[in-house]
Amino acid sequence: MKISTFRAESGIVPRLTVRWLMIAAATVFAFWPTWNNLWRSTIDGTAIGFVFVLPLLCIVSAVGTDLRRGPELPIHDRETDKIVGGIGLLVALGMQTLLMPRFADNYELMHIDVLAAWVFVWGAAVLMFGLRPVNRYWLIWLAPMVLSPLFYRTLAIELGGTRFTYSVIMVVVSSLATTVAVSRNWRRGLIAFLISITVGSVLVYYLSHKFSTVPLFLVQLLPAVGTALAVGAVFYLYERRGKSLRPFDRPLRKPSTKSSNWTILFVFVVAILLFLTPLPNAQSLTISQGPPPTADPRLVVPAGWDQISTEEFDWPQRYFGSTSSLTRQTIRADTPNPAWDAQMRPRTVQMDVLQVRRSTTLSVYPSSSTYQLQNARVSPTVQVELTRGVVAEMYTIVDDALLLTWSNLNFIWTRGDGAAQRVSLITVDNHEPDAYFPEPSPSMASNGSNTLALLLRGKSSTEDNESQYKDLGMLEALGRLIVEAQKW
Numbered sequence: 388m389k390i391s392t393f394r395a396e397s398g399i400v401p402r403l404t405v406r407w408l409m410i411a412a413a414t415v416f417a418f419w420p421t422w423n424n425l426w427r428s429t430i431d432g433t434a435i436g437f438v439f440v441l442p443l444l445c446i447v448s449a450v451g452t453d454l455r456r457g458p459e460l461p462i463h464d465r466e467t468d469k470i471v472g473g474i475g476l477l478v479a480l481g482m483q484t485l486l487m488p489r490f491a492d493n494y495e496l497m498h499i500d501v502l503a504a505w506v507f508v509w510g511a512a513v514l515m516f517g518l519r520p521v522n523r524y525w526l527i528w529l530a531p532m533v534l535s536p537l538f539y540r541t542l543a544i545e546l547g548g549t550r551f552t553y554s555v556i557m558v559v560v561s562s563l564a565t566t567v568a569v570s571r572n573w574r575r576g577l578i579a580f581l582i583s584i585t586v587g588s589v590l591v592y593y594l595s596h597k598f599s600t601v602p603l604f605l606v607q608l609l610p611a612v613g614t615a616l617a618v619g620a621v622f623y624l625y626e627r628r629g630k631s632l633r634p635f636d637r638p639l640r641k642p643s644t645k646s647s648n649w650t651i652l653f654v655f656v657v658a659i660l661l662f663l664t665p666l667p668n669a670q671s672l673t674i675s676q677g678p679p680p681t682a683d684p685r686l687v688v689p690a691g692w693d694q695i696s697t698e699e700f701d702w703p704q705r706y707f708g709s710t711s712s713l714t715r716q717t718i719r720a721d722t723p724n725p726a727w728d729a730q731m732r733p734r735t736v737q738m739d740v741l742q743v744r745r746s747t748t749l750s751v752y753p754s755s756s757t758y759q760l761q762n763a764r765v766s767p768t769v770q771v772e773l774t775r776g777v778v779a780e781m782y783t784i785v786d787d788a789l790l791l792t793w794s795n796l797n798f799i800w801t802r803g804d805g806a807a808q809r810v811s812l813i814t815v816d817n818h819e820p821d822a823y824f825p826e827p828s829p830s831m832a833s834n835g836s837n838t839l840a841l842l843l844r845g846k847s848s849t850e851d852n853e854s855q856y857k858d859l860g861m862l863e864a865l866g867r868l869i870v871e872a873q874k875w
Contacts, residue, residue: 405506409651414504417658420666421500428495429604431747435554436604439500439538439758440611441531444564447615448527451568454623459652468517469650475510479503483664490665495751499537499665500771505531507661514650526567531872534560540751543824548705554657556605558587561611568615569622579618586613672750673770675777677800677808678873685714686810689868692718695735698828706752707743713827714740719820727861728818736865737824746799746807754797755813758825762828773795773866775875781862783854784825792816792854796862812865814858 395666415422482503490497509528512521521528546552562583570576590610594601688694691739695717703711716738725730741757743749755765764787768780779798786792797811815822 397473406515407652410508410515412506413511413654413658417507417661418500418504419662421498421504424666425501427496430602432603432750433747434540434543434603434607435495435498435536436555437534437557437607438536439496439604440557440608441534441560444561444615445527445613446809447612447619448530448564448567449524451565451619451623452524452527456573465517465758468513471518472510472512472514472650473653475506475513476654477510479507479510480660482506483661483858487664489668492753493756494667496537496540502532502535503661507657514654517519527564527590530560530563544705549595550603550606551591552597553603553611554591555588557607557611557831558614561587561615565615565618567848568619571626575622579622583614583618586618587611590614598660609846650728672746672799673778673780674746674807675775675798675800677777677802678753678875680803680806681874684712684740684808685716686738686869687872687874688716688718689865689872691721691868692736692865693717693721702828703741703743706829707741707748707790708745711741711743715827716740724861727858729817732818734814734818734860734861735820735822737811738869739811739813739827741809741811741827742802743807743809744805746801749799749807749809752829753783754795754809757780757827757829759788759823759828766856769856769859771859771863771866773798773863777866777870779866781856781859783856785854789823791823794856794858794862796859796866798866810869812862812869814862816857827863 425435425438429439480503482499485504487494487499490499497849505528509521543553543556546556562580565579565583566576569579587610590613591606594606594610685697697717698715700715703713717735718738719735720727720733722732725731727734741749764785766783766785768782771779771781772777777798777800778794781794781796784793784795792815794814794816795811797809799809801805801807813824815824817823
């Protein structure tokens with residue numbers, strides 16, 4: 388009797404499976420450039436690899452939740468599902484085509500396309516399965532929305548920015564996913580959470596300290612997913628003790644809705660439009676070959692300039708890794724130059740040298756994001772050719788509140804052993820010796836006003852399209868002197 392029943396209902400499995408396979412295929416195709424970009428960044432050692440861990444944890448939660456659900460009544464009124472699902476797909480398309488270009492400079496930091504991909508999956512699921520069945524898993528859908536790339540990085544940085552911190556956050560998410568999967572009552576959920584977070588944290592600590600050279604992605608992946616699967620399996624076996632463990636002993640679930648060909652066609656039409664949307668070129672950094680490494684990350688000050696002071700900053704260790712450093716060298720010209728100042732005042736320049744172990748992390752935090760700039764407008768960049776093949780870029784920053792304009796010429800070069808330096812030369816249009824320069828002290832909260840203005844008013848609110856680049860000649864000459872002054 389059981390065998391005949393299974394054979395009669397065996398066609399149910401393909402219908403559910405085919406719908407999910409179509410959603411997966413459409414998502415992979417629509418965001419294929421995004422997945423390639425994320426995987427390259429993951430291989431390069433950035434923390435963005437957590438994006439590939441989240442779906443696995445969501446599957447664990449979904450399977451556990453589904454095992455506790457009973458049969459559902461069929462849904463015949465599909466108008467609401469079509470409207471809501473269609474809106475979800477259009478929102479994903481709008482995020483990709485309208486919102487992402489506004490934050491092109493912070494693409495690697497925010498990764499709005501990752502959020503758009505998750506909205507796309509949700510909209511496609513509503514169209515193919517119905518709003519009511521999909522929203523039964525609302526906690527699972529909400530988790531990737533909350534743990535966006537920007538929030539994940541911000542939380543990890545505030546907690547220390549170490550490999551252990553990035554991985555422990557994933558263990559916490561894994562513990563919550565396990566709790567959702569096994570919570571038949573609050574006691575089971577609490578026990579599962581405590582076991583998961585304890586075991587996962589121990590595994591993260593062991594991998595981080597015993598195998599310090601293991602890629603960060605593996606430290607994010609193995610403890611989180613391994614703990615969720617192990618604890619979930621233990622609770623499942625405990626619940627099924629004395630019962631059959633055959634997978635088809637449980638009645639198969641029928642889809643509660645019918646999916647039309649027009650629904651499937653609409654999903655893939657939106658997928659094609661998303662695939663054709665280009666990604667920002669924020670990751671394409673111009674990296675030059677620099678001089679051999681030295682014990683002191685500070686640069687040699689060229690002839691004709693004096694070093695007034697130096698200052699060390701320790702915050703880059705939370706943003707760029709424990710081996711990162713930032714030094715500000717204040718230099719001043721020995722003699723005035725009438726081309727640089729009509730009143731014959733010697734110009735002062737701040738030379739910020741940021742040294743990191745991996746150059747790819749510099750694309751996550753561009754030079755303009757490493758300074759506290761509120762209500763500032765940034766000009767388009769101008770490429771500058773220095774000596775020895777070093778290529779720099781220059782832009783200006785206008786602060787309407789302080790009525791000041793800063794010029795920033797920066798270049799990136801490698802210094803051997805995989806280390807890279809970003810050298811930023813900063814001037815201000817106030818040529819007095821006590822002129823105010825922006826402090827290299829990044830804060831996502833302090834830049835919130837710029838982000839909000841960019842969201843509501845567009846890039847025109849944060850761009851300065853009438854910049855005159857007055858200090859271009861001086862910074863270009865100084866940049867060439869600095870390049871030649873190093874020990875090649």
